[in-house]
Amino acid sequence: MKIAIIGATGFVGSNILNELSNRNHEITAIARNPKYENNAVVWKKADATDISGLTEALKGNDVVISAYNSGWTNPNLYDDFIAGSKAIQEAVKKSGVKRLIVIGGGGSLFVAPDLQAVDTPDFPKEYYAGASAARDYLNLIKEEKELDWAFFSPAFEMHAGITSGRTGQYRLGLENPVFDADNRSILSVEDLAVVIADETENQKHHHVRFTAAY
Numbered sequence: 001m002k003i004a005i006i007g008a009t010g011f012v013g014s015n016i017l018n019e020l021s022n023r024n025h026e027i028t029a030i031a032r033n034p035k036y037e038n039n040a041v042v043w044k045k046a047d048a049t050d051i052s053g054l055t056e057a058l059k060g061n062d063v064v065i066s067a068y069n070s071g072w073t074n075p076n077l078y079d080d081f082i083a084g085s086k087a088i089q090e091a092v093k094k095s096g097v098k099r100l101i102v103i104g105g106g107g108s109l110f111v112a113p114d115l116q117a118v119d120t121p122d123f124p125k126e127y128y129a130g131a132s133a134a135r136d137y138l139n140l141i142k143e144e145k146e147l148d149w150a151f152f153s154p155a156f157e158m159h160a161g162i163t164s165g166r167t168g169q170y171r172l173g174l175e176n177p178v179f180d181a182d183n184r185s186i187l188s189v190e191d192l193a194v195v196i197a198d199e200t201e202n203q204k205h206h207h208v209r210f211t212a213a214y
Contacts (some may be wrong), residue, residue, distance in 0.1 A: 004061040005067060007018070007066065015189045016192075016193045030045075048084035051090050056115075063100075064092050065103070070174060077130045078133045081130065099149075103154070117152065155212065158187050173210065191212075
């Protein structure tokens with residue numbers, strides 16, 4: 001498959017890039033500051049908010065994976081994430097690619113029938129702007145009819161400190177977090193990449209949000 005990855009140098013994007021490269025797909029890696037150490041990958045420089053430049057970079061691919069992140073320390077994180085995500089969505093449509101997989105946040109997962117994690121008292125304040133932006137963008141993309149989109153919400157615990165690495169094992173969910181026997185929603189970034197690569201190849205989720213954890 002021909003796959004474009006937006007945000008390919010980031011924590012999540014770089015792991016997705018590695019997983020899909022190892023599966024011998026044709027990868028176009030898109031970033032504001034491209035890296036060129038992988039000769040099997042075509043790197044393209046583009047900004048998420050540059051619809052015209054991004055459209056050209058995406059043309060000819062079968063699937064676009066957006067691992068866009070406007071930066072956790074960005075004081076304008078919320079507005080920039082919404083603007084960038086909407087621009088990416090528009091560029092994908094203009095490029096002629098029909099399949100879009102968005103990596104969003106876990107804060108919008110429902111921990112009770114009418115309660116999302118981001119709205120709970122214990123939700124970390126330092127992640128609120130990013131989580132609420134991803135939640136609000138999820139509500140926006142739900143109105144998208146032209147693209148065959150899927151929105152992925154990572155496990156609550158998905159960070160660099162998870163040492164399990166790539167196990168290739170995970171369980172899927174939709175609107176609610178997936179918990180293990182210890183009541184933890186946890187997944188390594190390497191296994192997140194496995195989830196996204198599997199979804200890219202098998203296309204099980206259409207016009208829905210999904211999640212995964214051990």
